[in-house]
Every structure is written in C-alpha cells, then in structure tokens.
Amino acid sequence: MTDSLTFSALKEKQRAIRAGFPETMGLRVHRSISWIGRAEACGDDHDARFIFLWIAFNAVYADEREFQWVAPGERAAIVDYFGKLLARAEERRVYKALWQRFSGPVRMLMENRFVFNPFWQHQNGIDGFEDWEERFRTSSRSFAQAFQAGDSVRVLSFVFDRLYVLRNQLVHGGSTWNSGVNRAQVRDGAAILGFLLPVFVDLMMDNPKEDWGRPFYPVVE
Template sequence: MATAVELRESFRDLPKEDRQNNPDFSIRVWRGLSWLERAENAESDDLEGRFISGWIAFNALYGRLDEKQRPWGDREAMGTFLAQVWRLDHHRHIGKLLQKRQLRILRIIEDKYLCNRFWVSGGSPTKQIKRELRDSLAWIGTPKASNVLHLLFERLYVMRNQVMHGASTKGSKLNRRAMRECGTLLLEMIQSLLEVMIEHGVGEDWGNVCFPPDGPDTKR
C-alpha cells in the first residue's frame, strides 16, 4: 500500500499543466494527502486521532459544492465519489483490497453498533446484518463488489458520527476493537482511493471543491 509520501511523489509526477488545469482535482488530492500523512503518523495508541485525521482526508476527497455554492449532503457526496473512483479503478486496486481485507470488512459490517438502524429505529438489526453479510460474501471478488465498498463506508460513517459528535469517550474500552479496525481499514481505503485518483483522475470532473484557497471565484 502506497503511503502519503509515495502518493505525493506520484501526484507531483503528473504533468504540471494537467494539475493546474483541474484545480478541483489538485486541491482535493493535496488536502487529502496532508491529512492522510497525519493519520499515518499518529501514535499507535491514538486510535481516535488516527480515525479523525483519516476521515478528514476522506472528506477532503469527496466533499463538493452544488451550483449555488452549497455543500452536498455527506451521504450523497460520498456515494457519488465512491462510484466515480470505482469506475476509474482499471487496475482493481480497491477490489483487490476488499478481497485482501475481507475478514476485517465482515467484522465491521457485523458490528450492530456500527449499523445505523440500531440507533435510528431502536430495533434489532440482526436480520439486516445477516442479509448484508451474506450478500457481501457473494459480491466480494465480483463486479458487484462496489456494493460492499458503499456498505463499508456506511458503517465507517456511523463511527465517524459517534466520534465527531462527541458520542464516544476518548480511550473507551467499549469500542477499542471497532475503533482500531475502522481506523486501520479507513487509512488503507484512502491510500487506494488516492492511488486511483492520481493514476486516472486528473482529467475527471470532481465537482466544485469546498472552500477553495482563493475564495469561491478564483481557484489556484
């Protein structure tokens, strides 16, 4: 898996003119790399810090503005971004990672505390989780593996909400395993997503980047 330092070198190897002609792409990648590097360098016991930095890196990649300069909703922007990167992944970096980390992914999907339905409806999500596990096992390694990618990030998004909204105690023993597994997998996924973007995304439309450095009318 390529590190932030290695990915930054790959980004710099892209033709300068191409990078300058697509600031929405370049700003995303540069911001994402900066936070990915911070996540990679987090202390081994700073699980929350690693996850938070990782999610900021991911948010830097998927966040976008509509034609009225208003941010898209997280789930819509995230889903659109993941679908776009999946389409560009001609070398199957992401698909291979899903296969390689299959057991970890299934454990995350199986965790009822990372299932949004558990918190929203107050009911038991057991049947839903069993169905999702069965489907994921059937999909990994096939063209339908994109469904597993989206499902995985739905689970990671629940962890994100717990941490970002102060619904989790720092260092709590209750979610240590989940926090460790989510953080580790999130970083690996971001590395793969960035690898695909740098290899194939410089000519793509990624939407208007949020908070461009020079303001809404001038991007560098």
C-alpha cells in the same frame, strides 16, 4: 501493492506530476495527502487516526451540493464518488485492496452491531427498528453477495455505511477518547480507511482529467 502507498510515496508522485493536474482536482489531492500524512503520525491513537483519515476522505469527495440549503444527502455524494472512482479500468485495485484485508478488519467491521445504524435506532427507542437483528443478518448476506459478485461500488457502500456510523459516534461526541469500550470498531475503521484512502488518491492522480467536482472551499487570495 497497496501497502507501499504511504504518505511519502503519494507525496513524491504528486510532486512529480502535479503540473498536469486541473486546479480543483489538484487541490483535492493536495489536501487529502496532507491529512493522510497527519494520520500516519498518530501511531496507536486509533481515534485520532480515524478522524484525520475521514478528513482526508472528505477532501477527495465532498462537493458544493453538501453545502447547499437543501442538500441531497452526504451518502448520495459518497456513492457518486465511488461510481466515478470505480469507472476506471483500474477498479480491480480497490476490490483487491478490500479482498486482501477481507478476513481482518473488513469482516470484523461488518460483523459488529455497534456500527449498524438500525441497532442504535432500536436502542434509542425509535419505532420500527425492533427487527434490527433481521436487518443486520440481511445486510450481512447482501454484503457477502456483492463481494462474491465483485460489485465494488456496492461493497464500498456497505463498508462506508458502517464507517459513517463510527464517524458520527466520534465526531458528535458519542464516544470517549481512547475508551476501553468498543475499541474494535475504531481500530478496524482506522485500518480500513488507512489502506483505502491512499488507493483512492492514487487512482485520482492516475486519472486527473476526470471531473472530480469543485471543492466548496477553494483557496482564495
């Protein structure tokens, strides 16, 4: 069960098998688990929990392409990571984790316009986004179809498109800490990252020989 994948469980597994990890993959997992542990200590501070879990997510997927002068975009790196992660035979674990929570935070997040980027484009007066409501309905239908088809990569892409808007709101100062406004998406976003990140890390530990990419900030003596 995904609920058993706590910081302690992940750390215990990592210590038991880390001798067989390639250096770069081992560093990613070590860093991500440390931030998952920090997120667990946040209690009901959903803002902090979300931010710490996003750092844990960055630790497992971000690579040197994001730090080049002309980067291909963070979304491309995220989708590449999902492709590698879900190419494994255990990919159904991710789908099951989403399905178990579908009626809760996943569905609520996907129905929340405040984490839909075209909504904010329209609110800020940018031309071409007057039809944001139709785009929102289309996105919801496409997400439902991907879920029904069991297309885990597309499902995760939809979910993380929403989570990325939330990430930007928090990290770029577009939100007040512990605000009484728009609490739902912060709570739901933290819940989604909280049950997905441990599964991601566990899958990586089960497949250490996969090329998970080189972290741009290695340990330098």
